Amino acid sequence: LGIVPEMEPRPDHASYLASWLSVLKNDKRFIVQAAAQAQRSVAFLHDLQSESRRDAA
Template sequence: MFLAADLGIVPELEPRPDHASYLASWLSVLQNDKRFIFQAAAQAQRAVSYLHDLQPSAGRTAA
């Protein structure tokens, strides 16, 4: 949600139909690997940085 707001993306207000199964899959992974959350967080941060880097800079002008 924070990334969507930062990039000006309006989130869907209705939950996805597969929301419960998505969360269940995460719970299953986390129960089997207690350290997985740290790997997922690191990958998520890389994705956020990548998406921010794609955004035009406020001070940059087109040549």
């Protein structure tokens, strides 16, 4: 694949993580809401896959 791991973190990694930490500190429900939205997305995709299998049968 040609992917070479970098041993030194990129400078923007720290700011990226800091931005998420700020969101999580300011909104205690954020992670639960994000997980619920992710679950709805998975259920939607699962339903699409089930419909596709039914149509193929």
